[in-house]
Amino acid sequence: xxxxxxxxxxxxxxxxxxxxxxxxxxxxxxxxxxxxxxxxxxxxxxxxxxxxxxxxxxxxxxxxxxxxxxxxxxxxxxxxxxxxxxxxxxxxxxxxxxxxxxxxxxxxxxxxxxxxxxxxxxxxxxxxxxxxxxxxxxxxxxxxxxxxxxxxxxxxxxxxxxxxxxxxxxxxxxxxxxxxxxxxxxxxxxxxxxxxxxxxxxxxxxxxxxxxxxxxxxxxxxxxxxxxxxxxxxxxxxxxxxxxxxxxxxxxxxxxxxxxxxxxxxxxxxxxxxxxxxxxxxxxxxxxxxxxxxxxxxxxxxxxxxxxxxxxxxxxxxxxxxxxxxxxxxxxxxxxxxxxxxxxxxxxxxxxxxxxxxxxxxxxxxxxxxxxxxxxxxxxxxxxxxxxxxxxxxxxxxxxxxxxxxxxxxxxxxxxxxxxxxxxxxxxxxxxxxxxxxxxxxxxxxxxxxxxx
Numbered sequence: 001x002x003x004x005x006x007x008x009x010x011x012x013x014x015x016x017x018x019x020x021x022x023x024x025x026x027x028x029x030x031x032x033x034x035x036x037x038x039x040x041x042x043x044x045x046x047x048x049x050x051x052x053x054x055x056x057x058x059x060x061x062x063x064x065x066x067x068x069x070x071x072x073x074x075x076x077x078x079x080x081x082x083x084x085x086x087x088x089x090x091x092x093x094x095x096x097x098x099x100x101x102x103x104x105x106x107x108x109x110x111x112x113x114x115x116x117x118x119x120x121x122x123x124x125x126x127x128x129x130x131x132x133x134x135x136x137x138x139x140x141x142x143x144x145x146x147x148x149x150x151x152x153x154x155x156x157x158x159x160x161x162x163x164x165x166x167x168x169x170x171x172x173x174x175x176x177x178x179x180x181x182x183x184x185x186x187x188x189x190x191x192x193x194x195x196x197x198x199x200x201x202x203x204x205x206x207x208x209x210x211x212x213x214x215x216x217x218x219x220x221x222x223x224x225x226x227x228x229x230x231x232x233x234x235x236x237x238x239x240x241x242x243x244x245x246x247x248x249x250x251x252x253x254x255x256x257x258x259x260x261x262x263x264x265x266x267x268x269x270x271x272x273x274x275x276x277x278x279x280x281x282x283x284x285x286x287x288x289x290x291x292x293x294x295x296x297x298x299x300x301x302x303x304x305x306x307x308x309x310x311x312x313x314x315x316x317x318x319x320x321x322x323x324x325x326x327x328x329x330x331x332x333x334x335x336x337x338x339x340x341x342x343x344x345x346x347x348x349x350x351x352x353x354x355x356x357x358x359x360x361x362x363x364x365x366x367x368x369x370x371x372x373x374x375x376x377x378x379x380x381x382x383x384x385x386x387x388x389x390x391x392x393x394x395x396x397x398x399x400x401x402x403x404x405x406x407x408x409x410x411x412x413x414x415x416x417x418x419x420x421x422x423x424x425x426x427x428x429x430x431x432x433x434x435x436x437x438x439x440x441x442x443x444x445x446x447x448x449x450x451x452x453x
Contacts (some may be wrong), residue, residue, distance in 0.1 A: 007113040009100055011045055014113055017100045026090040032255045033083050035061050040111050042103060052109040054353055062251060070353055071346070072331050074226070078252055081111060082223050091116070178274060179193055189316065192395035193280060195402060195413050196364070199373040201286055205304045209277055210293040210317075212310020212378075212385075213266045217248055220257035225249065227261070238262045267382025269430070270309045273389035277307065280393045295319070301368045310385050311361075311378040318376070326439050327418050331382055334359050334420055344420050344436055346380050355425055360384035362392060362419040365441060379423075387423035387433045397433070404438045416441035 006014060018041050020252040021027055022034040039061050044051050058064035062075055069074065084104055091101055091351040104111050162336050200207050216224040217239060229247030234414040241253050274290060281288050291300075293315040300306065301317065311329045312318040312355070321330045326337050333342030344359035361384075377388035388413070391397035401419065402408045419438040 006045060009113050013046065013100055014041065014102075017098065017102060020098070021087070021090055021095070021102065024090055024094045026086055026094060028087070030082075030255055032062065032079060033086055036083050037087075037102070037104075037111075040109055041102065044111050049110045053351075054109075057109060064251075069332070071348065073249070075249060075251055076109075078223050078225065079255070080104060082221050082255070085221050085223070192398040192402075193284070193393065195398050196392050197280070197284070199309055199415070200281075200305050200307075201284060201362070202373070203305055203371065203373070205372055206289055207281065207305045207307060208287065208289045208291055208296070209307045209309060210296045210299060210315060211266055211270050211274060211276060212289055212291050212308070213263055213294065214314040215242060215261065215263045215294075216265060217253075217256070217259040218262045219259050223256065224262070225252045225256060225259065235262050235264050261274025263292075266292075266314070266383065267310070269379060269382030269384070269386035270314075273309050273377060273386050276389045276393045276407075277309075299379075301372070301374070303369075305367060305373050305375075307375045307377065309377055309389070310382075311380065315378075318378075325361075325363065325418060326441070327363075327420055329361070329378070329380065334361055344380075344422055346384075355381060355383070357425055358382075358384035358387065358423050358430075360388035360391070360421045360423060362388045363417070363419065363441070364413075365416055365418075383423055383425055383430050384421075387421055388429050390430065390434055391421055391435070397435075400435045401438060405436065407438050407440070414440050430431070 018038060021037065027034050027037075036057070039057070041050055043052050054070040055068060057076045058068045058070070058073070059066065062079065064073070064075065084106070087103060091098065095101075098116060101116050102111055103114065192200065215227045215229070217227045218224055224402050225248050227244065227248045229244065238258060241259065243258075244253060252318060265453050278288055278290075288307075289304075293310065296306070296317055308318055313320045313329070327334050328337060329345065330342065333345030335342045346358045347352065347356040349356055353445060357380045358379050360379045361376060363374075365376065366372075366375045367374050375392075377385060377392060379385035379388060380431045391400075398413075401413055402411070407414065407417070417438055417440050420436045421433055422436055
């Protein structure tokens with residue numbers, strides 16, 4: 001039985017606030033958000049918040065089928081994001097005088113009830129006699145340049161810069177292959193790295209890093225909807241829903257407003273992987289060219305060596321090749337060519353759904369010309385891509401490949417091969433990396449797989 005008060009507020013007051021919200025202009029146009037809010041609040045009032053999991057929300061509110069899988073369908077997270085944004089809009093406008101604020105904090109779906117936070121009072125400015133407050137504000141002593149305090153944009157940009165710097169500084173997390181070890185801070189041009197990167201460093205062809213960037217539709221509320229359709233437009237180009245429906249989740253499009261194309265997004269794992277690869281090449285005396293994968297053309301593959309960062313989902317030229325690899329990206333993980341179950345699948349926390357591990361593919365393959373080579377460093381999620389990049393830019397990772405039974409000959413790696421690694425995640429950071437398997441790349445007749453280009 002629900003108690004008389006929840007979070008210090010009478011239940012009747014909470015229900016009355018929900019009624020005001022769902023009848024407001026902010027929510028009147030979206031039945032799905034009204035139902036979402038009502039459902040999670042009712043669960044909180046009934047003391048049954050344990051049922052507020054993605055599967056329950058998807059099947060009971062969003063009309064998803066019984067086989068719904070949150071690993072491949074983010075519809076609940078998208079609508080939760082929209083709900084949070086719509087609640088903020090409501091409390092900035094119609095609910096500005098409300099005595100109770102309802103929020104659904106990020107990281108879960110359990111609502112919270114709190115008193116509104118009063119806006120900060122304007123600081124009192126005391127002006128000298130004979131000088132108005134307006135004049136006092138604008139007066140500057142002679143010879144002194146006016147320097148206003150940094151605004152929100154300054155601190156936002158500063159925080160982003162510090163976060164990136166911290167990510168690079170602390171990104172060298174503990175990782176290991178099967179036996180487990182700590183990575184050294186050896187220079188990236190250590191001799192062991194030549195074992196993997198020799199074909200790139202000995203080639204006269206340029207090396208291009210093709211960084212995966214998936215396509216999305218951005219709606220008027222700031223929510224991103226995964227999109228697999230043609231990339232004909234420039235970022236910001238509006239797309240009609242009729243044209244988008246075959247390539248995006250219809251349930252997400254239905255509740256979205258006007259949508260526009262956006263392909264200027266990449267994962268943090270791919271971004272840090274670019275840093276690692278660039279550092280490795282520069283310290284070895286070589287240079288690289290960075291391109292977004294969808295801007296890569298067949299001609300680039302015929303005139304240079306390519307390093308694909310990210311899976312086929314964000315690398316269009318890899319999609320027709322995925323089926324020819326011994327280890328293939330499929331829904332839910334990386335699977336062997338003829339197997340139905342995943343060889344390596346990311347793990348999730350059964351309660352929160354948070355990722356606990358990711359999988360990565362490392363491959364060195366023949367290019368589309370006799371003298372070219374291609375590398376693939378790709379994860380099921382962005383963390384797997386970072387794990388693959390770390391593994392191939394640290395001496396310990398190459399040593400693990402060389403020690404793999406039956407792989408190396410005369411102390412050298414085979415020319416072409418595929419490897420699968422798994423990475424544990426610690427508070428959203430890549431931690432321990434383990435080498436799962438390595439396989440020489442296919443029979444000779446499949447060593448021309450890029451000739452189709």
